Amino acid sequence: MTSDADLIRLLHERHGALLWAVAMRTTADPGRAQDAVQETLVRAWRHVDALDESRGDPRPWLLRTLRNVLIDEWRARSVRPEVLVDDVGEPDLAVADHADAAAQAWVVDAALARLSPEHRAVLAECYYRGRSVREAAAVLGVPPGTVKSRTHYALRALRLVLEEMGIGV
Known part of the structure; x- marks a missing residue:
């Protein structure tokens, strides 16, 4: 039987790179991406039954959970008041949300296979x-x-x- 720490380590070894890539593509911010991946792994730890390999590959569940984490984070940021500053630097380039598309593409590819x-x-x-x-x-x-x-x-x-x-x- 594996410990909780072993389970999280195993999930991170097997799926961390994909989760990181999707989070980085979505947020373009390493700190936010790292937080999103960590929160996804915490939720996986809380719902270990969803990761039972007899139910199939856990990646679709992990990607869907990551997508939910990123949406929750975006919603939380959108309700906070915007801070205005006088010093205007370079324009902030908006990054499109590609997490949903990336997750869908992976799931469809796995299903088509x-x-x-x-x-x-x-x-x-x-x-x-x-x-x-x-x-x-x-x-x-x-x-x-x-x-x-x-x-x-x-x-x-x-x-x-x-x-x-x-x-x-």
Whole structure:
């Protein structure tokens, strides 16, 4: 049985780099990113049942938790009064919030990896490359009806995989 310190250390070793990258891309501030990652790991420690490997990869849960931590931090900062100063330095460049997009991309990539090659291919052509059924059929070398049925079954399979991963669709 592992101790709490071992669990946090293991989580940080396995997932810390991804959490740090997402937090830094979102905040562009090392201090805020470090705080967000630490808070995410504390929440993971409090909800160790969500990290049970029999339930699947814990990364989607960790990324969703990081996203919530970053949103909570942003909301807390947005309700504080702004401090005005006379000394105006260089303009503060706003950084777009990419945490949600990064987390979604990782989860979708992990889910797609669990689909059959045929289902992945048809989803890639129709959704990622924006091809019509006829165009996708030409690229894949199958009839348009096959593209339609594969797309239908691929989306059903993707939904099941996402539900297994703990992502509500």
